[in-house]
Amino acid sequence: MTEGELESDMQNPYLREPPTDFAPVDELSRGEAETQARLLREALHEHDRRYYVEADPVIADRTYDALFERLEALEDALDLATPDSPTQRVGGEPVDELATVDHVAPMLSIDQSVEEEAVREFDRRVRNAVGDVTYVCEPKFDGLSVEVVYEDGEFQRAATRGDGEAGDDVTAQVRTIRAVPLRLRGTPPEELAVRGEVYMPRDAFTRHNRERIEAGEEPFANPRNAAAGSLRQLDPAVVAGRPLACFFYDVMAASDGDAPETQTEALAAFEEWGLPVAGRVDRVDDIDAAVDYRNRLMDERDGLNYEVDGTVIKVDSRSAREELGSTARAVRWAFAYKFPARTEATTVEDVVVQVGRTGRLTPVALLDPVDVGGVTVSRATLHNPDEIADLGVDIGDRVRVKRAGDVIPHVDEVVEKRSEGVFSFPDACPVCGSPVERDGPLAFCTGGLTCEAQLERTIEHYGSRKGLDIEGLGGERVAQLVDADLVTGLADLYRLDVDALAELEGWGQRSAEKLLGEVDDAREPPLDDFLSALGIPEVGQSTARNVAREFGSLDALPLSDDADFGGFEDRLQTVPDVGPTVAHHVREFFENHENRAAIADLLTAVDPQDLDTDDGATPLEGLTFVFTGSLSVSRADAADLVERHGGRVTSSVSSNTSYLVVGDSPGRNKRDDAAANDVPELTETEFETVLGEHGVDYPPA
Structure with a gap:
């Protein structure tokens, strides 16, 4: 059978009307499992082609899902995954930034x-x-x-x-x-x-x-x-x-x-x-x-x-x-x-300011309904305060609305000025009343932890891997908790009741107890994880770790009304990777009275643990690692171990890289860059040896 050629329906039972009543994985021999995994990969590739290329699927979505789940089970249990397996589409480790690569030929x-x-x-x-x-x-x-x-x-x-x-x-x-x-x-x-x-x-x-x-x-x-x-x-x-x-x-x-x-x-x-x-x-x-x-x-x-x-x-x-x-x-x-852009003129009846989950304020013009290219348009975005000022638009003005294929149209220009001024963008958040801060052309609510519009995002982030890693706090469940008024702030997570949770749709006693167990395990987080979980603007895990190392304990942070916020900002700028912009954002977060009140409430249930700020806590300081390929642990965990001990992890190789750690199925580009920059390569075993020489145990516990 040549490369890319499919076996016949007779040889591959998963191509048409496939069986989904599989025997337990542990009852298969290795050879049987390898054969089944290969046939499933071939079949799933063909089903993808039939769906996306031919637009003529031959199996139902639920059957496809069953085949996919079976392949995942085989690959996970027996380490059978291949780079071209459909299961490898689920994603990969997050990166800090997108690397730049040269095109094979110019894309003119x-x-x-x-x-x-x-x-x-x-x-x-x-x-x-x-x-x-x-x-x-x-x-x-x-x-x-x-x-x-x-x-x-x-x-x-x-x-x-x-x-x-x-x-x-x-x-x-x-x-x-x-x-x-x-x-x-x-x-x-x-x-x-x-x-x-x-x-x-x-x-x-x-x-x-x-x-x-x-x-x-x-x-x-x-x-x-x-x-x-x-x-x-x-x-x-x-x-x-x-x-x-x-x-x-x-x-x-x-x-x-x-x-x-x-x-x-x-x-x-x-x-x-x-x-x-x-x-x-x-x-x-x-x-x-x-x-x-x-x-x-x-x-x-x-x-x-x-x-x-x-x-x-x-x-x-x-x-x-x-x-x-x-x-x-x-x-x-x-x-x-x-095609010519599709535009029509109409009147601005009102302007409302919406608050998104990130705290961004977006002005929307409510319009006298008008037909634009066969679609009735009654609202259009004004983008941001600068756009309003550039347009000079206010309620009552006649404007030209442009679709140009957009599902959400935008106001393109004022064609007849009927008002006497320009819409005044609010200085306070329309949801929580907190001050509005400008960041370039954009405007953001500074309410942070206490703004209802941002509550779901705040909770999701708090429980995410970039926060306290509380399993079970995904978007759908968080929305249920908020909609049921069981959680109105972060501290409420620690006050949840098993019986109330179990009554929610899709929950039960077991799932409720499991979530509460996860939440209970997050009562004594390391200080750096706690700071990262708060969702402070511009503060990710690496920055949170550096700030925690600098201050050592929560008591050293400005949590009272009479704190020296100016001195706090100055000290922040001495922290590695923290410049004036980040320092200013962190200061504003703690200077906000509502944020400090929310943290105080949270601290009635949570006890962040102090960090050791001795020099011995950063044995990898000065070393920069890049990872490629699969390791025996997740690359996120390996990166976290390095950064916890003072090292840096970047997504691309440069002359400043100390080592490229090469796992299974590595990418070619990073290895080529390592060779070009004379960066030594380490196998995972050699990586473990280097860390051991610096007093760091691998793999992480």
């Missing part, structure tokens, strides 16, 4: 216009340069462009467009997108780089926004923002929980002689290889037919399940493309014929 832009004459001028330039051509017309997707690289048919890495020469490494994030195959079918080129567009389908976007609103989170403005914001998440597990998809539309580079000769052939090859394409592609002989295609697509776009903002017209022949070449910025062989 294309010229664009909403004017038909500009399109015809493009056609004249092409024909003057290379003679008669055939064009391929495709939808212009309104998502986020990515480069995806395959080697020997296996997914290797992905990157955003960036500046065209290099982009953000989003390999871990794109790996979670089920529409992106981890292994190609058939016989693709040994080395293949393709260009695609990550997007969020319209129906999935609507469902996801509803879920965010129900969870107390701010909804995304439109599918493009949702896709772009998701892909740039530093935690791949967050991306895995969002309904992203991807279309592929160009070959950027391929092994010598392996690139398809035309765009038509490339799109057909994509389907053979299992790469999803949008369809709705026309091959036309002249520019008149291309213009007709654009106009038809514009009429039909509201019926599509993805956002498009125009048509891309491409020269079909690859040799003609190479002859046409490119400028420093854009290719000469393609042109985007854009």
Whole structure:
């Protein structure tokens, strides 16, 4: 059986009407388990292809889930996971920042216009340069462009467009997108780089926004923002929980002689290889037919399940493309014929200021309802206080509202000034009355721990791995606790009653007792974990650890009205990795009377433990580690161990890196960077030895 080739339905029982009544894992021999895992991987890859490429699934979602869970059980029990397994889409370890990687080939832009004459001028330039051509017309997707690289048919890495020469490494994030195959079918080129567009389908976007609103989170403005914001998440597990998809539309580079000769052939090859394409592609002989295609697509776009903002017209022949070449910025062989933006004028009836879960204040204009491109619009975002000032808008003004594909429209301009002033942005939070603080163009409530609008997020963070790691305090359960008025502040977590919890929908005596046990175990946290759990702006685990080392105990922090907050801020600036901005945020958090009152209430149930501030507590000080591949413990736990003992952990290798720790299935880029910067590599055993030489026990307890 060749690489990427599927066994027949007879040989693979999980392809059609698969059985889901599996025997216990411990009753299988190793060989039986390996065979079953291989067949499940093949079947799940095929089911993903049928769903995302063919749009013709052959099994129900619940059956797919059962097969997936069985594969997870086999891999976890017998360590059978492979890099291309569907189970590896669930995410990975969070990173501090996205690394930058060079593209295999430049990701150039294309010229664009909403004017038909500009399109015809493009056609004249092409024909003057290379003679008669055939064009391929495709939808212009309104998502986020990515480069995806395959080697020997296996997914290797992905990157955003960036500046065209290099982009953000989003390999871990794109790996979670089920529409992106981890292994190609058939016989693709040994080395293949393709260009695609990550997007969020319209129906999935609507469902996801509803879920965010129900969870107390701010909804995304439109599918493009949702896709772009998701892909740039530093935690791949967050991306895995969002309904992203991807279309592929160009070959950027391929092994010598392996690139398809035309765009038509490339799109057909994509389907053979299992790469999803949008369809709705026309091959036309002249520019008149291309213009007709654009106009038809514009009429039909509201019926599509993805956002498009125009048509891309491409020269079909690859040799003609190479002859046409490119400028420093854009290719000469393609042109985007854009759709005009959809706008209408209406009156601002009122302006309300919403408070999101992060404390950000967003002004929204309530409008006299108006039809914009077939959609009735009654509200539009004003973005932030600076936008209000730039527009000069107030209640009563007549404004132009712009959709341009946006699900949440925005106010584009004031067309008739009917008021006498500009809307006055509030100085106090409309929910809790705390002062509003400006951070650049944005405005935030300073209520922190006591603002009801931020309560669910505050509790979730407190119980997260970046806080006190209280299992069972996920978003859905926190929302239940808040909705039932069982928790109105952090301290209420420690006052929960088993019987009251057990009465909530989906709970029972056992689950209630389990949560209370987890909460009870979090009564004496280390000081650094406690500070991180409070959700102080700009303070993550590493900064919290450094602050805790500096002050040693909670008693040294300013928790009274007469505390020296100025001296506190000055001392903070002597802490490693704490600059003026972070120091100011920390000072403001503790200077806020409501925050200190909430902490005082919390301390009736919690007793943060002092840290040892002796020099012996930082034996790894001055050492910087980077991890790649899988370790016997989670990389988060390994990083936490290093940082607890004074070392640093970064996401990318540089000349300042002390060691690259290489686990199983390591990434190629970090190892190449280590070689280029003469950074020594350590196996996990060698890493344990280095830590032992500094008096640090590994693995962590």
